[in-house]
Amino acid sequence: MGGASDAALASWHALGLRYGTAYVYPKSALAAGDKAAFHALAASCSTTGYAWTASDSPDEVVAKAARLRFPLMVKPVDGSGSKGVTHVARCDDLPAAVACARSYSASRSVIAEEFVQSRPLAMGGEAASPLLVGQTRAPLRATLVLPSAEHRGATASWAVMETSNQSLAAQKKTAAATSSFSVFALEPFPELQPDDDLVGAITDVLARTGAELEDGDIVVVASKVVSIAEKRYIDLASVTVGPEALELSAKTGKPASIVQLILDHSVAHFLATEKGPIIAQHRLGYQLTSAGIDRAGTEGAWLLPVDPDASARALRDALITHTSAEIAVVIADSDGRADRRGATCISIGAAGLAPLRITEHTEPAGRAKRQEETFTDMVAAAAGIVLGQRGRGAPVAVLRGINFTPSDEGVASMIHRGR
Structure with missing residues (x-):
């Protein structure tokens, strides 16, 4: 009753x-x-x-x-x-x-x-x-x-x-298999300015294009627009450049003020080649090219969100409130690898879906195999097909048809600590 x-x-x-x-x-x-x-x-x-x-x-x-x-x-x-x-x-x-x-x-x-x-x-x-x-x-x-x-x-x-049925712990580990899914960008998307309402911009594009969010959708948002909305701008004229930054700048050709920001926001770094890029261990735990620092013209730069998982949760909650659709959110950032040229997309924040997907199967010989997959990174990479096109102006994508385990653990929960 x-x-x-x-x-x-x-x-x-x-x-x-x-x-x-x-x-x-x-x-x-x-x-x-x-x-x-x-x-x-x-x-x-x-x-x-x-x-x-x-x-x-x-x-x-x-x-x-x-x-x-x-x-x-x-x-x-x-x-x-x-x-x-x-x-x-x-x-x-x-x-x-x-x-x-x-x-x-x-x-x-x-x-x-x-x-x-x-x-x-x-x-x-x-x-x-x-x-x-x-x-x-x-x-x-x-x-x-x-x-x-x-x-x-x-x-x-x-x-x-x-008690009966599966335990909560067991339910958290697995989700139904995904055989196919679709992805579309929200466009045309307005050019955001600091302190603009990101959620309002997303819902406005949905209304103008006639698109609707559905239960189970994963909304992937480029980290740069989150940083813009959260006013994470740094004026390069305010950066005091030290000797180490000057030395790295000479090696890589990267502006000394940008190099100093990389050093200020990381705990360790190395060069992928003699001339870079600089691969840095960000203070948040992520290993990112240039510590996730994004140039803003010639005079400024954008830092990562202070807490990308918290930003993802806030976006998720606001979008659910505005659309009544039970969705998940992933914040994606472009990132290069030390062993190859080019960039891909990885997740730095997530809400509503487990960051790791655990798969298990038994081989014909009877040996059980279990694997953890960085699920939110795969989601970010899939969205990157439509997000990762410079100058296109499409910072938000929607993935539909992907099965996932609901969770608010966030990307930070799968980061190796103590490195």
Whole structure:
């Protein structure tokens, strides 16, 4: 049984008594409203969940929530329905959201949780909206023992009695095979200026061309337009050039100010040949030609987004809000390889799809083989066929028909650390 507001609680109770249903008010209703108890339940099941923090101190919850991965859902710990719940996309909006949540909390306690897209979980029956794995529906069933003690102000003791179907961990690993897909560019696309609304530009092109996003689409966006929208411009006149940059500039022929930016935004580098290009290990962990620095005419340069995965999540959330289509987003960057000429496209940010695809099969001799594929890089490369044409002005492409595993792990989760 379910309802949309607290006003329905008494009706649930009356109906439960009349028809002998298992729903009991107020104990189960209060238990269902305890967010901390839910997280305790998830932990007891060894279920990989999302990060969260809770406190009755507004300053503490704001400080700890600021270290979580945005966007967040901020809500009363002991709330019910949607009262006091705020979707927070920026750190600056946290204090107001926390104040709102506290005003609806009897205990004056607030919880901030990382927002996870497309992972509904139903307890006590088959999920009405099953967890999606690519385009394969795999419902999870579970039977719970609810707390028998009065719940308000007490810590719940939850126990999972029975689960069936695939585990969440197993479901994350695989997606249905892809036999074919299509890709198209959003064009003509306007030339963005710093602080322009990238999402607005995308939805405007969709409207003007009559195109529509569909559930399961992957929207691939060139990193440069994300950097432009996020005002990542650097005036080369403001760059102080050091001796190492001057030496590398002489070897490669690259402007000394650009070389200095490469050094400033990387932790290591090497030359692919005696004259370059410069292959740099970016501070974010990516190995990129020129540390991802993109020239902006003769007087400036564009840096990578501060957090490409966060940028992808923000784009994904905004596009879902505007189009109502459950889509994923990949931020792609052109990149050269040290062993060959030319450039390809790789992913530097992702939201809504797992960055790695795991494939498994058994050989005729019986030996099992398992392989991890950099799935978002393959998606970026496929989009690069239409994106990677200089001067064309098509920084956004849509891939349709690719099966994938929903995830917000992001590209950063597959980067080798400690190098």
